[in-house]
Structures are given as structure tokens and as C-alpha cells.
Amino acid sequence: MLGINGTELIILAVIAVIVLGPERLPEYAAQLARLVKQVRRMAAGAKEQLREEVGDEIVDMDWRKLDPRQYDPRRIIKEALLDDDDLPAPSAGATAAGAAGAAGTAVKAVSRPTPAAAERLEQGQPAPFDIEAT
Template identity: 55%
Template sequence: MTFLGLTLDKLIVIGVIAAIILGPERLPAAAERLAGLVRGIRDLANGAKDRMREEMGPEFDDVDWRKLDPRQYDPRRIVREALMDDAPKAAAAASTVAATAAAGRARRRTTPRDPLPDGAPYDVEAT
């Protein structure tokens, strides 16, 4: 389990270092202040959630928050799914482009004014 990138091992090391630095006299007071800080942050978050629920109304409970989590978006997966959905369309478009390119190459070979050799990326009709 990690919390803000801190594993249990790291938290134990931080606790031991804090116990050494603060000493046994000041450690209980520091732990109490830390617990108060955590409680305050939790109360602040709950207050914000309650205020949001109050201002948004009953629709707030219907929202699936996990679906809106930005960490779930993987750009590679999104692109892959988009390409897989358009696979038949893309194949048809690719065959059309290939046929057009083949016709252009055949036309270029018969054009006597072609300044470049065959296979060069030059479109006579574009100029």
C-alpha cells in the first residue's frame, strides 16, 4: 500500500528518524499535532464534498467518479481502439490511395515532359 508514493518501509524509516530527532519528550506532542492536521484535512475534504453535494443537488450522487478519473486514460489504448474501430474504413481508404498512386505512376511514365525519373515524389498535376 502506498500513500503519496510512500511505502510502509519508508514510513517506518521516517518514523524512526523523527523519534531520534524529536526525542521521547517531544514525540507524543508532535504525533498529536500530526493527528490533528490529518483530522483537519479530512474534515476539510468532507466539508467540500458536502458543499458540492448541496450546490449540485441530487445529480451529484449519480456521477460515477471512477469513470472520470484521469489516471484511467491511456493514450495508447485510446488510439488503438480508435484505429481498430476505423479498420474497415481505413482499409478502403488505403486501397483507394494505393489505386490513385498506381494510376499516377502509370500516367507519369507516359508523360513526355516528366522532369524526374520514375518513383520520385513529384505530382505533375499539382503544379
Template identity: 50%
Template sequence: MLGIGFDKLLVMAGIAVILIGPTRLPGYAEKLGQFVRNLRRFADDARDKVREEVGSDVFDEIDWKKLDPRQYDPRRIIADALLSDDDDAAEPEKVVGIPAVATKPAPAALAAGALPPFDAEAT
């Protein structure tokens, strides 16, 4: 919660009591309560609007925890990519609408004293 623990929150509340004073504290506590209720109502209304726009069946199927940006640790992503088994690397991935690229076989080793192939058009 923004790096604020219970102890820091307690110290801030103590400072607020001293600065605001006991006479005005109930009014400010009421305003804080209204702010929290309004914020919660705003979040609920936004969620309902998204559910209405997208459709409740689609909205309920979305895995919201998977979309949390805090789970994307670059170190973990790189480690997973480097340590993964590349069994699928032998076959090129098929992308819809794009044909797979054919790879040339590795050239055979030249015999001793043989000249490499020469392509006059390539030079």
C-alpha cells in the same frame, strides 16, 4: 502512498522518537492527530460543497474512478488504437452540426496509351 512502505515509515518514526525525545513526543503526536482530523474535515467539506453545487443526483452518477488520471497510460492507449478493429472506418463519423464529407471513388485505371484527364483551371 508516495513510495513510502511500512518499513520506511517505521524507520522515520524511530528517527522522530530519537530527535524529538520521549518528553515532547506526545505533544507532537497530538498535533499530528489534529492535522489529520482537520485535513479529513476539509476533504469532507469540499466533497459536500461540490455535491451541493452540482446536485446530489448528478454527483452520485459520476464514475470517479474513470476520471483518475493514473489510468491513462499512453502506451496502452496507443496499443488499443493500433490493435482495435476498424469496422467503423468505412463510414465517416457524424458530428452534430457538421455534415459528413463525401469521398470520391478511386479513379479507374487508364488504358494503355490513354492520356490522363487535363484540367486547364487547375494549373
């Protein structure tokens, strides 16, 4: 109950008796009981309204799949990077289209353009610089 143990609850009750006095304490206790009942009634009503509007499929939903604590960004990035490794690489002497044609498969090979930044520079060659890039 809100992280309050028995000892703390007794201390709060003693403080309430001292602050409110024994003559006003029953009134405030009754108001607190009404407030708690009203909040429970409102929560039950909201739950029922949600069930009516969304339907019964919300009851059957596995909420653990949507738990954000289960997502590990390192694992997601690793899986995304390794997905490209599943494609077969063309041989050194053949092009991607030639390799697919030579294999006799109906699958169309996709050639990927190699970005200029990924090309290796010769020893001592300066890196390319584009004045208009900035």
C-alpha cells in the same frame, strides 16, 4: 498508507524519537493528529459542497466510462476509417444519382469528389507539381 509498510513506520518513529527527543515528541504527535483531522474535515466538506452544487446525478454517474485508459487510439481510428465502408458503392456503368434513382429508394445519394492526388498516374508520367503551393 502512502506505501509505507510496518517496518518502515517503526524506523521512522525511531528516527523521530532521536531527532525530536522524548520531551518534544508528544507535542509534535498531537500536532500531527490535529493536522490529519483537519485535512479529513476539509475533504469531507469539499465532498459535501460538490454534492450540493452538482446535485445527486454525480453520485449515479458511471466514472468507468470516462477512464482514459479504456481508449485505444488504434481502435478509434480503425472504426472511423471503416465507417465509410458501410455506404453502398455505385455500379461501374451508373452514376451515384442514377443508381439511387434506379433502386427506387427515397434516399438521396451523395457523390464524393475524387481528389486529384488519389487518381492513378500512367507508367512514366511525372507527378503533378504546383509552384504556388509552397
